[in-house]
Amino acid sequence: MNPTLFLIFTSLLKIVGIVFVVILPMVSYSVYAERRVSALIQDRLGPNRVGPAGLFQPIADAMKFILKEDFTPANVNKFYYWLAPCLAMVPALMTIAVVPFGSTLFGVPMVIADINVGVLYVFAIASLGVYGIVIAGWSSNSKYPFLGGVRSSSQMISYELSLGLAVIPIFLLVGQLRLTDIVRYQIENGWMIAPFVGHWTDGWKWLLAIPMSISFVVFTIAIFAETNRLPFDLPEAETELVGGYHTEYGSMKFALFFLGEYAAMITGSAIIVTLFLGGWHLPVPWWNHAHGFHWLLIDGSLGGWRGVIGGLFNIFVFFGKVSVLLLFFIWVRWTLPRFRYDQLMRLGWVFFFEIALVNIFLAAIIIACLPQ
Amino acid sequence: MAITVSRPKLNWSERLYLPAILGGMAITFGHLKNMLLGRTKVTMQYPEQKWDSQMPDHYRGAPALVKDEGGRVRCVACQLCEFICPPRAIRIVPGEIPLGERFAKVEKYPEKFDIDMIRCIYCGMCEEVCPEQAIFLRKDYAITGYTRAEMVHDKEKLIEIGGVMHGLVLKWNEKK
Amino acid sequence: MSPFFFWTASALMLVFGAAVIINRNPVASALSLVVSFLGLAALFMSLDAFFLGIIQVLVYAGAVMVLFLFIIMLLDLRAEERRRINFVAFAGGAAVAVIFFGQLYLVIGHLHQAKLPFAPLAPMQVDDVHRIGLLLFGSYNLPFQIIGVLILVATIGVIVLSKRELH
Numbered sequence: 074m075n076p077t078l079f080l081i082f083t084s085l086l087k088i089v090g091i092v093f094v095v096i097l098p099m100v101s102y103s104v105y106a107e108r109r110v111s112a113l114i115q116d117r118l119g120p121n122r123v124g125p126a127g128l129f130q131p132i133a134d135a136m137k138f139i140l141k142e143d144f145t146p147a148n149v150n151k152f153y154y155w156l157a158p159c160l161a162m163v164p165a166l167m168t169i170a171v172v173p174f175g176s177t178l179f180g181v182p183m184v185i186a187d188i189n190v191g192v193l194y195v196f197a198i199a200s201l202g203v204y205g206i207v208i209a210g211w212s213s214n215s216k217y218p219f220l221g222g223v224r225s226s227s228q229m230i231s232y233e234l235s236l237g238l239a240v241i242p243i244f245l246l247v248g249q250l251r252l253t254d255i256v257r258y259q260i261e262n263g264w265m266i267a268p269f270v271g272h273w274t275d276g277w278k279w280l281l282a283i284p285m286s287i288s289f290v291v292f293t294i295a296i297f298a299e300t301n302r303l304p305f306d307l308p309e310a311e312t313e314l315v316g317g318y319h320t321e322y323g324s325m326k327f328a329l330f331f332l333g334e335y336a337a338m339i340t341g342s343a344i345i346v347t348l349f350l351g352g353w354h355l356p357v358p359w360w361n362h363a364h365g366f367h368w369l370l371i372d373g374s375l376g377g378w379r380g381v382i383g384g385l386f387n388i389f390v391f392f393g394k395v396s397v398l399l400l401f402f403i404w405v406r407w408t409l410p411r412f413r414y415d416q417l418m419r420l421g422w423v424f425f426f427e428i429a430l431v432n433i434f435l436a437a438i439i440i441a442c443l444p445q
Numbered sequence: 446m447a448i449t450v451s452r453p454k455l456n457w458s459e460r461l462y463l464p465a466i467l468g469g470m471a472i473t474f475g476h477l478k479n480m481l482l483g484r485t486k487v488t489m490q491y492p493e494q495k496w497d498s499q500m501p502d503h504y505r506g507a508p509a510l511v512k513d514e515g516g517r518v519r520c521v522a523c524q525l526c527e528f529i530c531p532p533r534a535i536r537i538v539p540g541e542i543p544l545g546e547r548f549a550k551v552e553k554y555p556e557k558f559d560i561d562m563i564r565c566i567y568c569g570m571c572e573e574v575c576p577e578q579a580i581f582l583r584k585d586y587a588i589t590g591y592t593r594a595e596m597v598h599d600k601e602k603l604i605e606i607g608g609v610m611h612g613l614v615l616k617w618n619e620k621k
Numbered sequence: 622m623s624p625f626f627f628w629t630a631s632a633l634m635l636v637f638g639a640a641v642i643i644n645r646n647p648v649a650s651a652l653s654l655v656v657s658f659l660g661l662a663a664l665f666m667s668l669d670a671f672f673l674g675i676i677q678v679l680v681y682a683g684a685v686m687v688l689f690l691f692i693i694m695l696l697d698l699r700a701e702e703r704r705r706i707n708f709v710a711f712a713g714g715a716a717v718a719v720i721f722f723g724q725l726y727l728v729i730g731h732l733h734q735a736k737l738p739f740a741p742l743a744p745m746q747v748d749d750v751h752r753i754g755l756l757l758f759g760s761y762n763l764p765f766q767i768i769g770v771l772i773l774v775a776t777i778g779v780i781v782l783s784k785r786e787l788h
């Protein structure tokens with residue numbers, strides 16, 4: 074087949090596959106997981122009626138959202154009121170384009186667009202996500218949504234700084250913005266925060282893991298803030314703002330906001346996994362006579378069915394890691410109370426910003442001392 | 446006089462918040478773990494598990510008409526319950542017992558007896574007022590229906606719920 | 622670059638650029654500007670300048686315009702009143718514009734280079750992020766540092782001004 078056609082065909086296949094087969098079901102099942110886990114944490118059972126163990130609940134939810142009356146309040150700014158839910162959902166899905174979610178499958182790299190500014194692309198698209206919320210708040214023509222929108226825009230701008238600064242140590246180390254290169258580096262030298270693979274007795278690597286872990290913590294917390302998850306869910310604080318920016322929304326338009334939030338959570342987790350937790354890489358401890366004990370790398374490079382199994386295994390590992398992070402997100406949400414608004418701002422500007430900044434210097438010094 | 450509440454001084458580990466956060470997460474994880482291991486008692490799962498066997502005798506469920514041992518509906522259509530019912534849930538159409546039957550000309554009988562279960566407040570006034578001990582609140586509580594009409598219990602339904610009341614029911618005994 | 626892509630992106634830019642001026646609602650204007658920026662970013666990307674394109678989105682569409690929007694919303698600007706068009710001023714403005722374009726046409730038409738076709742762009746070999754980084758920290762290090770200091774001074778100035786008590 075003509076290479077351009079092949080590229081277009083495989084890209085389309087990947088886009089459809091990843092969005093409709095993986096991400097969207099994952100979104101609806103993370104809603105289910107949220108409800109079940111929160112219930113278990115609070116000594117309840119949660120939704121357990123629809124299907125075995127309530128597993129069909131997301132389908133029932135979707136049906137309900139679709140069948141509800143799509144109501145538009147009288148005094149909203151119609152065009153923007155309709156635009157906002159789309160703007161909330163689209164950026165969250167677009168981010169996944171640059172994330173390598175597997176090694177290769179049938180020789181096709183498992184990343185939709187392998188561009189050389191990968192992480193910046195993620196930040197750029199994520200920063201567009203705020204428009205959905207701001208426009209929703211403004212166009213609703215109502216006080217509480219408006220407050221939610223204003224809070225959201227200032228919160229997102231504040232935490233984008235820590236988000237951006239936290240990843241700089243990684244770029245100092247890897248020297249590339251391309252996400253596949255970062256994953257490649259972690260396969261050779263071990264995960265950023267746990268460098269077991271490679272020469273794991275090398276003290277420098279463990280020393281480097283210190284700034285990386287700080288970055289990891291700051292980045293994760295900033296992702297919490299960017300996705301409006303508790304303890305940073307000020308834009309939709311139901312106890313103070315009724316429902317926040319989506320107060321005036323109902324039926325499918327509300328569902329888009331709701332799902333957009335979870336999609337953002339999933340892409341955020343995917344970025345964290347790619348940057349700090351080795352992406353699709355899972356070293357398998359192995360022992361044979363020739364090499365003694367070593368870590369076995371499984372990927373899709375082998376020929377025949379073993380390559381296919383390896384490729385599928387990598388995809389599975391990647392989304393497994395993402396799911397674990399999602400459970401962590403949920404766990405945190407049902408543990409911590411919400412911050413006060415000034416505390417949130419102070420935390421972002423006075424605490425995490427500084428930590429991320431100092432961390433860059435720390436990483437730079439260690440890298441400068443690194444023996445070649 | 447206003448009292449100034451002094452804020453507690455936090456030491457540095459408390460001000461770091463991290464120990465508190467981790468502690469909180471440990472607590473929630475403990476609950477999650479106990480739930481998953483089945484160590485936590487949860488509330489009764491209603492439609493599958495029911496409390497019927499533990500229902501106390503004084504439980505006031507749906508009002509119903511009862512029959513005596515002879516299989517005869519006790520109600521004589523005196524309409525006292527209709528008058529006493531606070532939300533006016535009961536509608537009775539009294540009629541004469543047809544000639545030829547054993548009790549003809551002795552008593553009336555209800556031609557129609559409807560209780561609107563949407564209105565009924567399960568107060569038990571009807572049971573208390575009935576001179577014939579014909580209406581009792583039974584233990585049925587899951588009264589449901591898709592339409593308003595379904596929620597009106599007619600005479601057949603009431604008799605079906607009521608069943609047979611054996612022996613002399615001496616509800617005024619202690620007051621005599 | 623495919624001409625189709627170029628024309629779409631430029632049309633997007635121009636239409637929404639005009640919308641910034643034509644819209645009476647300040648929020649709508651700001652949002653049109655965002656779309657216009659996105660069109661510009663698309664143009665950069667079609668020239669393989671991914672870094673510039675992304676930075677365009679990240680800095681202008683993602684941060685600067687959010688702040689703009691934030692301020693517009695906080696000030697609660699109403700939609701502009703429709704003014705009566707002053708025909709003399711309108712005709713004058715139109716004349717200036719027409720003369721300007723005519724001049725441009727004449728000047729560019731007489732330039733020798735304008736008649737030559739563009740040399741095809743060399744396919745990108747090196748990572749543009751690296752190139753820009755090396756350029757900034759190599760040849761233009763001093764100006765770059767000076768700009769950094771300037772921005773720092775401006776930041777401190779803003780903080781000092783905003784902290785000043787209102788007496």
Ligand code: SF4
Pocket residue numbers: 508529530531532533534535560564565566567568569570571572
């Ligand atoms: S229980 Fe009370 S409300 Fe219900 S029918 Fe009897 S008197 Fe009326």
Ligand code: SF4
Pocket residue numbers: 519520521522523524525526527537571574575576577578579580
């Ligand atoms: S149920 Fe009792 S009170 Fe009501 S009409 Fe019949 S006899 Fe009278």
